[in-house]
Amino acid sequence: MTSVSGMVVRSSEIKPLAKEITYKCGNNHEFHITLEKGMAVPPLFKCGSDPKCTSREFTIQPDKSRFIDFQIARLQELPEDLPPGQLPHYVDVTIKQDLVDNARPGDRIILTGIIRIEQEYFTGVRANSGLYRLRIDSNNVEFLTGRGTKTSRKIEREEISSEEEKIIKALAKNPDIYERLVGSFAPHIQGHNLIKESILLLIAGSTQRILQDGTKIRGDINIFLVGDPGTAKSEMLKFCARIAPRGLYTSGRGSTAAGLTAAVVKDKSGIMMLEAGAVVLGDQGLVCIDEFDKMKPEDRSALHEVMEQQSASIAKGGIVATLNARTSILAAANPMYGKYDPFKNITENVNLPIPLLTRFDLIFVVRDIPSKEKDTRIAQHIINLHTPTGNDTRSLIDSDTLTKYLAYSKKINPVLSKEAEEKILKYYMKMRNVDSEDMITVTPRQLEGLIRLATARARILLKDKVEAEDAERAIFLIESMLQDAGVDVNTGKVDLGVLQGRAHSEVSKMQLFMDILRSLEGEPKTPVEEKLFLKELEKSTKFTADEARNYIRRMLREASIYESKPGHYNRV
Structure with missing residues (x-):
């Protein structure tokens, strides 16, 4: 035996x-x-x-x-x-x-x-x-870890002994524990503190709420990093998969839909068997997906259900099953043209479907902008890594203790305090009441994201209650994301429409373009001459001459208008 x-x-x-x-x-x-x-x-x-x-x-x-x-x-x-x-x-x-x-x-x-x-x-x-x-x-x-039945199983890989619990509680009493935790995450990478903090919150996660009618509210946080090559995105993903109590790392190029969710395999004996994929194996943990933009669209679409419903459904070869996939997803991608173009909105920079982008709680644009002071710091840091003495990491928590600390923090279920509720509600209402017409700044998805981030921060600090400072930090993270990825480059204002496909300024321009063409066509739909059309577009003051020409070309490409005879246009 x-x-x-x-x-x-x-x-x-x-x-x-x-x-x-x-x-x-x-x-x-x-x-x-x-x-x-x-x-x-x-x-x-x-x-x-x-x-x-x-x-x-x-x-x-x-x-x-x-x-x-x-x-x-x-x-x-x-x-x-x-x-x-x-x-x-x-x-x-x-x-x-x-x-x-x-x-x-x-x-x-x-x-x-x-x-x-x-x-x-x-x-x-x-x-x-x-x-x-x-x-x-x-x-x-x-x-493993958690002797007993299926119902009482635990998710951590290591059982936490009473001595380790004492160390963890002593660490949590330090006034600067939060900064130390962030500093201990991937100490070999200089800077990017905001991203490191967000990834720590992703590992800790929030609590999954089950309502009285059986509805589940997602507790996992999803984060997406997009940025220039050589900004240590993959390093952060690898480190995250290594220190998380349960983490898997996959790359976009080598992943298929079946490999991510589940596959039906025929055994030697002819029995159909279900084989679990990455997000199912990472249940109650996290999955890091690198090169997210290089995945095939049909494979990437398998993640839509995982990221919102927290389950993976499969119906193949006579097997119909719904597997648990309560997984946080940390994805990284490169921009379409190698480097991130600051004069284009995020949806034009990243080759990803919009419904998938909106499922990420936080989106970070990691840009490589030359600046003397920062570059000196990074260069010195890299050179130090190659010297025998290395960098000074005495004040940091070692990775084993960090894993145990995070595993311990996942057991805590903090509840929202009145002050935190007020803070979050006030911010949400402020963002909803932006004075510009039809501009979307936040949606209920961001509100849920705020609650999740605030709860995760309270968890990391081993608190039973989500306090006002946790809510403030969550608001700061969402704000910095909106300033980073949610700004409409045409107007310079924050507009969530950017993450949802078309910024408000784009939509209003398109509306105006079609209205002008409609008025010039008249009732019997006569073809409109290009010169006259350009002149009218410029008169509206929303288009310059070049913009108007580009817009006509773009609308032709999108098949919203067509050339009825040379140099004349009509609506489709």
């Missing part, structure tokens, strides 16, 4: 396995056969109840036979335990009776069982094969 730890990557459907079969021969004699081990039923040559019976026909009586539940699962080495450059080993496990359906794909378990050896069968080869494979007959399944 042995005990192994690993991650369940596949599990088959549950099937009945015969333990005691009742047969009936042609002369109506009934007899039992008990199967001791294995799945093969021995062939029958004579009646088992009467030695004189000569019948050679036997039929199974299912209602008088005894069956047990049976399931096959595949256990894979834990990613943390892998030596460099080695593929993970896996072993097939047979699970019987009350243990079936206890461990789902994505669970980290300790499995106790007996090792069996069984012959490999090859199709088309009659002779017995000399190759054998190992299989484990399971006797017990325990969940």
Whole structure:
């Protein structure tokens, strides 16, 4: 008997396995056969109840036979335990009776069982094969960290001992703990403190609320980084996946929809099995996706449901399932033209669908702007990393303690205090009442984001209540995001329409353009000459001569207008 730890990557459907079969021969004699081990039923040559019976026909009586539940699962080495450059080993496990359906794909378990050896069968080869494979007959399944059943399982990889708990509580009493935590996150990267702070809040996360009618309100925070090459985006993602209590790292180019959510695989025995993908394996943890813009659109669309509904639905090969994917997503992408163009809005800079962009709570634009002081600091920092002494990290928390601290903070469920509620509500109402006409500054999605960020900050500081200062910090983060990514470059004002496809200034220009064309066309829809049209557009003072020409070309491209005869235009 042995005990192994690993991650369940596949599990088959549950099937009945015969333990005691009742047969009936042609002369109506009934007899039992008990199967001791294995799945093969021995062939029958004579009646088992009467030695004189000569019948050679036997039929199974299912209602008088005894069956047990049976399931096959595949256990894979834990990613943390892998030596460099080695593929993970896996072993097939047979699970019987009350243990079936206890461990789902994505669970980290300790499995106790007996090792069996069984012959490999090859199709088309009659002779017995000399190759054998190992299989484990399971006797017990325990969940890593959190002995006990499926309901009482914990998400942390490490159990926190009482000494460690004392260290964590002593750390939390420090007045500058928040700055120290931010400084301890990826200390090898200089600057980017705002992004580091946001990623720490993402790891801690907020609490998932379940309302009385069963509706769930998402507690996970999603963050998107877009920026110039060489601004340490991937480094932050890698560090985040390493220190998070449960984190996975994938790259956009090598990820498919099935690899991210779940796939249906056919096993050797012909049984359809469900194999979990990255966001399901990262349930109650986080998934870092690098090169987010290089994913194929049909693969990226699999994330829409994960990021808002927190589940991954699959309907393939006769298997219809909804898997839990309560996962925070941290994504990074490069701008379309290599470098971020400050004269274009974010939707024109990033090749991503708008519904996906709006699902991110925070979007950061990381720009590489030369400045003497900052560049000197970064250069000195990088040079220090290559010297034997290295950088001074004495005041920082080491990564193991940081992981334990974050895992401990996830147990706390703070509630909003009256002051924090007032702060958030006041900010929301202020942003809704912007005096410009039709301009969207915040939506209810941002309001939920504010509550999540404030709760995560209270969690990190191990507080039971979300206080006014947590709400202020959350407002500051949302504000800095809006100043960063939510500014309409045409007007220089904050406008959430930028993140939702078209800025308000664009929409009003387009409206004006179509109105002018409509008035020039008149009732019988006469073709409008280009010169006259350009003149009228310039008269409106919203367009310069060049802008007007570009707009006409753009509208032709978008098929909103067409050239009815050379140099004349009409609405479609």
